Amino acid sequence: MATIYEVSKLAGVSLATVSRVMNNNANVSDATREKVTRAMTELGYRPNSIAQSLASNCSNSVGLLVSELHGPFYGPMMSGIETAFRKQGKHVIIAAGHSNEEREQQAIEFLISRNCDALILHVEAISDDYLIELSKGKTPFVLINRYIAELSSRCIILDNVKGGYLAAKYVLEQGHTDIAYISGPLWKKDAQDRLTGHKQALAEYNLSFNEQLLYQGDFMEDGGAAGFQYLHNNGPQFTALICANDEMATGAMATARECKLKLPEQLSIMGYDNVFFTRHVYPPLSTINYPINEMGRMAADWVLSNVYQKNTPPLQTLFEPELIIRQSVLTHPQ
Amino acid sequence: MATIYEVSKLAGVSLATVSRVMNNNANVSDATREKVTRAMTELGYRPNSIAQSLASNCSNSVGLLVSELHGPFYGPMMSGIETAFRKQGKHVIIAAGHSNEEREQQAIEFLISRNCDALILHVEAISDDYLIELSKGKTPFVLINRYIAELSSRCIILDNVKGGYLAAKYVLEQGHTDIAYISGPLWKKDAQDRLTGHKQALAEYNLSFNEQLLYQGDFMEDGGAAGFQYLHNNGPQFTALICANDEMATGAMATARECKLKLPEQLSIMGYDNVFFTRHVYPPLSTINYPINEMGRMAADWVLSNVYQKNTPPLQTLFEPELIIRQSVLTHPQ
DNA sequence: GTTATAAATGTAAGCGCTTACATTTAATGT
DNA sequence: ACATTAAATGTAAGCGCTTACATTTATAAC
Incomplete structure (x- = not known):
């Protein structure tokens, strides 16, 4: 695998310049940008995301904790979340908490030790206190389907x-x-x-x-x-x-x-x-x-906006339930 | 966050020694191991997994590509896989391919660019040729529910x-x-x-x-x-x-x-x-x-065994279907 | 044509670990 | 007690990037 070093050599520029065109932030002249891009494709260069993470102190990964990976409720939620993140080049690491306090805690610690930039949590067994404590740590998180007054701005809930x-x-x-x-x-x-x-x-x-x-x-x-x-x-x-x-x-x-x-x-x-x-x-x-799928997307938007400084549609925290009429309820014969 | 450096200083040993007790491989005397462990807990030290990955060239992550994150079929599969990996401290990065060739390819590239050590793929639209080509690359993978003769040993399938x-x-x-x-x-x-x-x-x-x-x-x-x-x-x-x-x-x-x-x-x-x-x-x-849950677990075992050199139960590649009788089929009245 | 200012590029020091290799210390044989 | 070997520890060079800062080059103002 080609490294940034080889690209810089081929393009005849410095490491920094290559890095700049990759992150297309700083001012790079069109000519050199062109040169560098060409060198990249020529070498089939793909940046090493691990190295990027270490240097930039940002893993581009967000942890997603749900109670179960199977079960009809979580699928649409994960789906909404994954879609939103992949569009932005972030990846999601999943874990299951199994509605069990100890396992939920372990999962959270696992995710944090994995250097997630943020967490999206659907937890059931873990205590409010633990979460409040967690909120003082450096890894930001959103809660889905759970309301804690102290953390209200990061609780995405249904009425x-x-x-x-x-x-x-x-x-x-x-x-x-x-x-x-x-x-x-x-x-x-x-x-x-x-x-x-x-x-x-x-x-x-x-x-x-x-x-x-x-x-x-x-x-x-x-x-x-x-x-x-x-x-x-x-x-x-x-x-x-x-x-x-x-x-x-x-x-x-x-x-x-x-x-x-x-x-x-x-x-x-x-x-x-x-x-x-x-x-x-x-x-x-x-x-x-x-509307769990939408709520998942909203959670994703929350981290995109608050953690990655991306522009997102306005954030919403309270969702509305809606009556779905099918055939299991009959009019009661007076 | 404390780094390995601070631990080594507190414990009065070198970086290498701390690293050794972390990976408890090399020979470390009980006394120093003890010292180091104590220093670690004292500092609340947690290794930085990104740095570990960069240095060891192993990300401890495996990519999982399914067609949909929702849908009744994939839940149990992901579940089996996640459980197996988390026990071993590996994490799984999920992506959805939506049964669409282009998106499946993108997802695979995304996962590879994320430095996954291995991939577990449930793909439908992508061609055999692409997969055969992919098998020549450096990221190993298993296929679930797909048989390609050239790749037979990594195809986990149902009869x-x-x-x-x-x-x-x-x-x-x-x-x-x-x-x-x-x-x-x-x-x-x-x-x-x-x-x-x-x-x-x-x-x-x-x-x-x-x-x-x-x-x-x-x-x-x-x-x-x-x-x-x-x-x-x-x-x-x-x-x-x-x-x-x-x-x-x-x-x-x-x-x-x-x-x-x-x-x-x-x-x-x-x-x-x-x-x-x-x-x-x-x-x-x-x-x-x-038996998709078991097949997921088997896929996990495959990578645990082939990629991470772990001991696993014997690998199995062909699974057997089984008749489930409920009430939707009636005896036909002669 | 100078000088002041902005844009483009380069230099080099990390990020926090692992690991080959070198060195020191302990264990063993005689 | 000494040499020989193994075990324990240390040293330092990366891993492939980012980024603060320094330097060079282009642009504008007079």
């Missing part, structure tokens, strides 16, 4: 209260009054918020929230299954079930069907996230759209 | 002929004789192979393959939808439809249902890949398992 509200309101509008709810783990802010929104809508309809119709799930399929089972056996009657995310809705649907319920005739079901496969389940699931 | 055979055989065993087939793009080797296996099974049952019952799809949902539409309108009758992958099966199911067919009663459907959401569609889709 989950509103999402919860939208879901419940829609179901209420269809005439349902006996509505069960399977929440996420309530120590998670997003799970709380969605429930808050849910209750808000209920209140608007002058319905009180029945604690017996609440089951605390885990945001995973099994939680939905267990939740339905529990509510079906122990709770009061209900004609609609709202789940705090799509996977739980899917689990609940499968179990409901096992219990010989006809869907959606005997039970309306509502999801949350609008994960891509919701179109494919049967009946196609009505849900709340979570 | 797609067998998979196609398995799917057809199962449907035949259920008594179906009029079987439609939606293939992938037939210029792709895997699409061809699956079809070959399909025909093989048919032949075993003394059934001739009816070209009118074949539709060439695109491995995407829309292709499945269009395929069903076409076959339904133009082809002879059929009681079963085999699709060359799950997304097309999903598309076909949706369209079949729009045409008022009852599934699976009026049409049995078979998929391929066993992508995770096949459990969730209705009726749950019978399919062929593609």
Whole structure:
């Protein structure tokens, strides 16, 4: 592999000049720029990005931490991020935290030790304190789907209260009054918020929230299954079930069907996230759209703007959920 | 950030010695190792991986190129790979090729310019020739789901002929004789192979393959939808439809249902890949398992073994498909 | 034609490590 | 105790770039 040295020799200029044309910043005369470019192509020169990083103290890499690399939620997020960065010649290093505190911490340290210029984090288990502490370090980061007041300007979030509200309101509008709810783990802010929104809508309809119709799930399929089972056996009657995310809705649907319920005739079901496969389940699931791809792009823009001083479209930090109507919720026959 | 220099000063030894304890290779006495380690923790020293890379000419990074970062197929693959590498302190740089020749090439060049020690490629559009040429370069790579005779030892593949055979055989065993087939793009080797296996099974049952019952799809949902539409309108009758992958099966199911067919009663459907959401569609889709997660891990092991000289479990290059029976295929009433 | 000023280029010192080689120290045999 | 050999440590030259600063060259002003 040719080095900058050989290029400079062939072109008959100094190292610095070659470097200048590479980074086309300083003033280089058209003539020498031409000479150098020609020498580069002649030698098939490709700059060594490692050396560039060491000398410039900038690795051009950003670390991306998600809970899982698989799973319907993270794909679109990573996708949005990778696209935005590659356009700018930055690369993304991925790591998975598996919703586990220790592993999330390890992943962050791994990414930092890899000299990432910035981090994009979707973390669940790690504490606010850790993140606040981290923010004092030298590696800047953005948070996706997590709000910490002290770090508010770098939190890219969805208005989950509103999402919860939208879901419940829609179901209420269809005439349902006996509505069960399977929440996420309530120590998670997003799970709380969605429930808050849910209750808000209920209140608007002058319905009180029945604690017996609440089951605390885990945001995973099994939680939905267990939740339905529990509510079906122990709770009061209900004609609609709202789940705090799509996977739980899917689990609940499968179990409901096992219990010989006809869907959606005997039970309306509502999801949350609008994960891509919701179109494919049967009946196609009505849900709340979570614009995770856009939020990923926004996170990328955040670092492009704040870390790499690039011009980007205006940054946005709060995203809006949106109701997606499909066929899993039926009008309740008065 | 403390550097190796400060550590050496604090510990009262030379740079080289510190480097030695870091890479714990050479002979260092326990006493000095101890001294150095203490100095390191005292200073909170973390080696600068960029500098290490430059000096050692090894970036400890491997490039991973997939068609899409989202999509049900790639998630488990990336997951297997990331896990394997992080355990060994290697990091993975991801890029998406979008099944497009130019973008795949760009991505490969990007990854190489990033000084990846090795590449793991899941490419579709790029030519064999390009890859053969690439193999002469200095960056080693493995191919997933692609077989090139000249590069056979670095091709990690599934026996797609067998998979196609398995799917057809199962449907035949259920008594179906009029079987439609939606293939992938037939210029792709895997699409061809699956079809070959399909025909093989048919032949075993003394059934001739009816070209009118074949539709060439695109491995995407829309292709499945269009395929069903076409076959339904133009082809002879059929009681079963085999699709060359799950997304097309999903598309076909949706369209079949729009045409008022009852599934699976009026049409049995078979998929391929066993992508995770096949459990969730209705009726749950019978399919062929593609052990993509394991294959990803194997690709990682390949580079760990061949590039980083690590000990790994024995390498395997050919994986076996497996029949997954769910509820989308019904016994054909004689 | 000078001088002042800006533009273009060159020089050389790093960036923080690894590693070949040289040197010192310890271990072993006699 | 001395020579021989192995183990432990040190020295210093890179790895391929960037960039502050110095120098040279072109441009403008008078």
